[in-house]
Amino acid sequence: MKTTPFNALILALSIIVTSLILSNAFQNRNKAQNTISVTGLGTKDFVSDLIVWSGSFSKKDLDLKSAYANLDKDRESIRQYLISKGIQDDQIIFSAVNISKEFDNVYGDNGMKIRSTFTGYSLSQNVQIESKEVDKVEGISRRVSELINKGVEFYSNSPEYYYTKLKELKIEMIAEATKDANMRAKKIAENSESKIGDLKKADMGVFQIVAQNSSEEFSWGGSFNTASKRKTANITVRLQYETE
Structure with a gap:
């Protein structure tokens, strides 16, 4: 089949587009790999009111x-x-x-x-x-x-x-857990001679309320102790950062 200038142009454009697609996919793959995922914990002791x-x-x-x-x-x-x-x-x-x-x-x-x-x-x-x-x-x-x-x-x-102020307590704990996760991410990045970049994803874990100083087990669905006057609340926050 005889190659015309038009066909040669189409072939060249196809090669360029394919190269761009593959290059972009490679960059995105590396970008996804250059991330840090950390979990922070927020905990508060309180007395039932x-x-x-x-x-x-x-x-x-x-x-x-x-x-x-x-x-x-x-x-x-x-x-x-x-x-x-x-x-x-x-x-x-x-x-x-x-x-x-x-x-x-x-x-x-x-x-x-x-x-x-x-x-x-x-x-x-x-x-x-x-x-x-x-x-x-x-x-x-x-x-x-x-x-x-x-x-x-x-x-x-x-x-x-x-406890009638659970809403306010939960907000405080989320802030504490987020701060804890951020500090962990910075420490990990520092040890690997890099820096954390933009926050890509944030997920909140299960909210748990157990008796203070007890061996009460956590539940995947969340536990809510009503038998003890003095309680401890826990929450986790999982953050994912890009690294630079």
């Missing part, structure tokens, strides 16, 4: 009306007890009453029920307190046996502890 404590009480009677009356009496005793300990009335939240019929079942050797005897109505109710007076409510939860001595069948749950 909100407590949620709850408990339950119950009564049982063959007569539903009597069971209600006895439960009302216990509810008022609990209310007055908590108020006497310094809890505001509007902080005391009672749930709806749960009602169930209870039976005493007798079974034969073949596992079949022989008879069922009604033993009464069982009524139960929950009470919850949410307060920023953490120490006060915590103390009450530990002395709740005083209610039992008053004839109230009260079951106390362990208090749950929260």
